[in-house]
Amino acid sequence: MQGKFDFIDEEMDRRRQCHQVRELQAVENAEGSWVRVGGRAMVNFCSNDYLGLAGHPALKQRAADYIKRYGAGSGASRLVCGNHVFFAPVEERLAALKGAEAAMVFNSGFQANVSILAALADRESLILSDRLNHNSLIQGARLARCRIEIFDHNDLDHLQALLEKSSGRGFSRIFIVTESIFSMDGDQCPIDDMVSLARRFGAILVVDEAHATGVIGLRGMGLTCGKGVDVVIGTFSKGCGAFGAYVACSRKVRDYLINCCAGIIYSTALPPAVLGAISGALALIPEMDAERHRLHGQADFLRNSLHRLGWDCGRSTTQIVPVIVGKESDTLALSEWLKKNDIFASAIRPPTVEENKSRIRLTVTLLHCEADMQRVVDAFEQWKGYSA
Numbered sequence: 001m002q003g004k005f006d007f008i009d010e011e012m013d014r015r016r017q018c019h020q021v022r023e024l025q026a027v028e029n030a031e032g033s034w035v036r037v038g039g040r041a042m043v044n045f046c047s048n049d050y051l052g053l054a055g056h057p058a059l060k061q062r063a064a065d066y067i068k069r070y071g072a073g074s075g076a077s078r079l080v081c082g083n084h085v086f087f088a089p090v091e092e093r094l095a096a097l098k099g100a101e102a103a104m105v106f107n108s109g110f111q112a113n114v115s116i117l118a119a120l121a122d123r124e125s126l127i128l129s130d131r132l133n134h135n136s137l138i139q140g141a142r143l144a145r146c147r148i149e150i151f152d153h154n155d156l157d158h159l160q161a162l163l164e165k166s167s168g169r170g171f172s173r174i175f176i177v178t179e180s181i182f183s184m185d186g187d188q189c190p191i192d193d194m195v196s197l198a199r200r201f202g203a204i205l206v207v208d209e210a211h212a213t214g215v216i217g218l219r220g221m222g223l224t225c226g227k228g229v230d231v232v233i234g235t236f237s238k239g240c241g242a243f244g245a246y247v248a249c250s251r252k253v254r255d256y257l258i259n260c261c262a263g264i265i266y267s268t269a270l271p272p273a274v275l276g277a278i279s280g281a282l283a284l285i286p287e288m289d290a291e292r293h294r295l296h297g298q299a300d301f302l303r304n305s306l307h308r309l310g311w312d313c314g315r316s317t318t319q320i321v322p323v324i325v326g327k328e329s330d331t332l333a334l335s336e337w338l339k340k341n342d343i344f345a346s347a348i349r350p351p352t353v354e355e356n357k358s359r360i361r362l363t364v365t366l367l368h369c370e371a372d373m374q375r376v377v378d379a380f381e382q383w384k385g386y387s388a
């Protein structure tokens with residue numbers, strides 16, 4: 001008789017054969033941009049802590065103050081008794097910074113994406129989703145159990161053709177779903193054109209600013225600020241150096257989500273320390289234009305240097321710099337080489353990215369110094385090929 005868990009052996013064997021097995025690695029922060037991975041010190045080129053705020057004294061202090069004042073846990077979901085006094089100031093500040101009528105904190109970006117789309121769409125809706133959208137947006141669209149159509153990445157002509165084809169076909173509502181900075185490619189969506197298309201066709205535009213929040217746009221608040229995007233989602237877990245997520249939207253949408261969004265209703269509210277760290281981040285980020293300028297300068301340096309060496313960085317224009325290699329095995333070999341050179345950079349493989357688009361995803365942060373940047377450029381220059 002077959003064992004109950006034979007399916008696991010089969011799947012793991014399949015993954016081993018195509019170099020797609022994933023493993024957890026213990027990481028310990030060292031100094032600045034350095035981390036210890038399995039006891040070995042390496043410069044970290046895969047963190048999303050773009051502004052280096054995760055270790056910032058102001059965030060740590062406020063998180064500690066909130067724990068002292070309010071305790072370690074929040075006690076219940078926000079609809080029960082978890083809506084503590086520290087939520088409203090963060091949400092009001094965020095709404096003002098995003099130029100939105102209202103904002104609401106979610107427990108994570110994954111949870112927000114999974115539950116917001118499912119709450120807004122019904123079975124008769126249509127979701128038009130960018131081909132490169134993050135898995136959490138894909139899961140949210142699937143949970144909505146409505147028709148989903150994929151438009152080619154950032155391709156407005158394709159999106160418009162789908163909108164034209166869909167108008168008058170009886171959908172209850174049509175959603176356009178995209179990211180503002182794409183997580184695995186580091187390119188940006190053409191936000192103004194997206195807004196115009198959504199308006200023209202009466203579609204609801206949903207934009208995920210996970211990798212843009214803190215990093216780009218007016219006061220660092222993302223690409224959607226003041227653009228009239230219907231529903232903006234973002235995280236505090238990356239550029240903000242904390243944890244948790246948000247939606248910025250109209251009051252009407254916020255009230256609806258409080259009533260109909262499972263992610264808000266059925267999950268314990270974030271703990272005080274996290275809200276302390278978020279509030280610390282929101283105090284610092286608007287004033288960090290000079291730092292953002294430096295961050296983008298560093299990313300330009302990295303991209304230009306790698307281009308000169310003949311590497312393919314795709315369409316990246318931001319702090320996320322992919323080096324597209326192609327085959328999984330080649331990408332893993334390159335990642336090992338980088339480790340030998342004390343560089344921690346993850347190999348991103350299918351299903352996270354498309355087949356034959358495996359890559360090393362480098363992320364630049366304010367913690368990197370010039371020597372770190374040069375180290376990574378030198379390592380790519382000295383790479384002798386995948387069989388070396």
Ligand SMILES: Cc1ncc(COP(=O)(O)O)c(C=O)c1O
Binds near residue numbers: 110
């Ligand atoms: C585009 C995008 N959206 C959402 C998420 C999920 O955010 P979080 O890590 O806060 O759950 C991520 C992070 O991995 C992401 O890259």
